[in-house]
Amino acid sequence: MPLQRFVALWTHRYHKYSHIFRAHRLAYQAWIYFIIKKKQLPQGTRLVAIVRTEHFGDIVAAEPLSRYLRSLHPHDHLVWFVKPVFRELVDVNPHLDETFAEYCVTQRRVLLQTGVFDKVYPLQFRNNDHCPRCQVFMDNPISDAAGVNVHTYFNFGHLLQVFALTGGINMPLPPETDDQPRVYLQEKHRQKVDDLALSQPFIVLHTQSNFAPKDWPINKWQQLVHWLLDKYPYQVVEIGLRSNLGLEHPRYQNLCGKLSILETAEVIRRAAYFIGLDSGPSHLANATGTFGFILMGSLNEFPVYNPYSGRYGREEQCVLIRELGVPCAGLSLERVQRPIEAVLGAGEPQA
Incomplete structure (x- = not known):
């Protein structure tokens, strides 16, 4: 040897x-x-x-x-x-x-x-x-x-x-039990986000999951963000571990890698909308009550699935953007734009 x-x-x-x-x-x-x-x-x-x-x-x-x-x-x-x-x-x-x-x-x-x-x-x-x-x-x-x-x-x-x-837990279905996830935000998380002085209203964006088959191509994300900034008056705030969008725009702010999980949740809570993948931040959006657009696709053996309970599980306060049997990467830009345009064009930002 x-x-x-x-x-x-x-x-x-x-x-x-x-x-x-x-x-x-x-x-x-x-x-x-x-x-x-x-x-x-x-x-x-x-x-x-x-x-x-x-x-x-x-x-x-x-x-x-x-x-x-x-x-x-x-x-x-x-x-x-x-x-x-x-x-x-x-x-x-x-x-x-x-x-x-x-x-x-x-x-x-x-x-x-x-x-x-x-x-x-x-x-x-x-x-x-x-x-x-x-x-x-x-x-x-x-x-x-x-x-x-x-x-x-x-x-x-x-x-x-x-x-x-x-876990061997016989948990009754709603309405017998409450299946809405919650996060327990503290004053320190609110103070941290206050200090960021984020401009209102804003859309939170999350573009990378921890599992490549759940992701959407970065060039499509870049096109989507430019479309949002050109068409709507919102600020766009990106969250997550890191960004590879490479964007420079006066209404785009990159907070990747700068926040804890619960500080991220507070940012999402304050957002008008959340746009992201089937990943951790989308569960924070569900838990904080922010309207979400979730890009999803087929995943391994599952041609269609819904990981969420609560509001997102009932497809309330969210749009699950997907096509049967199509992986997330296969979603076209137009397929993602259509439901966003339908909601954002309908009126005022979500509370």
């Missing part, structure tokens, strides 16, 4: 096994913490784990379950497991008692195997519960028994219904 390959192999093994060792150490530290926590809780209080660690759109979509599970466990201690980068969504949720920012899947697996939690609701299925560093998947017998996996999940309904199914 050449020296360079030998060094690379053992470097990889060192990082992998040191990561696994740390995951086990952190798991047992957390076990001790939760043992002490249980002793401090009132007698009879159960420790309940809710596991939905990513992505932030999925966490927003799952938010109604926090309210429903609180109704099932009014006196228990509810702990939501989440990746650290998304914990701000959970920290401010008043229906939860605690956030557990997990290190990785292995840490969670070891911690849950200790039995310190009296009840566990796994809102994830095996295909999306993986640590690439440990090369470990977390199995979910409930979702396996139901046949929920990456190839079938949208056959079971919108994301909230899928997560309830994978």
Whole structure:
């Protein structure tokens, strides 16, 4: 074996096994913490784990379950497991008692195997519960028994219904339960957006998802933005991690990479309209009540689907722009413009 390959192999093994060792150490530290926590809780209080660690759109979509599970466990201690980068969504949720920012899947697996939690609701299925560093998947017998996996999940309904199914939660349908997602914005988020002094009215734009098959070509986005700026009096504010529009215009503002998730939600809440993809920010738009135009297409095995519950799930306060069996990238500029023109040309901006 050449020296360079030998060094690379053992470097990889060192990082992998040191990561696994740390995951086990952190798991047992957390076990001790939760043992002490249980002793401090009132007698009879159960420790309940809710596991939905990513992505932030999925966490927003799952938010109604926090309210429903609180109704099932009014006196228990509810702990939501989440990746650290998304914990701000959970920290401010008043229906939860605690956030557990997990290190990785292995840490969670070891911690849950200790039995310190009296009840566990796994809102994830095996295909999306993986640590690439440990090369470990977390199995979910409930979702396996139901046949929920990456190839079938949208056959079971919108994301909230899928997560309830994978968690073994028999959540009644509306109107018995409220399936409208919410985000819990704080004064600090409002103050941050006040400081931006955004010109009103404005349209929020989100052009890149975290999964390429959900995306729309960037040249079409550029044409759409120029059309919006030429035809309508709105400011256009782009949000997301990064922009590749390359636009310069006095009524275009790029906020990509400058806001937290909940600061982004506050910007979306103040917008007249949201235009974006099936991605995290569209779930924020649904949760904040902003009228949305969502560019969607066929996705893998699903020729048509709707990931949303609440208003967007009922196609209220939104237009889902799609064509049966056509991927998002296949939507023409005209197909996207038509519903936007129909709504924006009808009158005043949305409140």
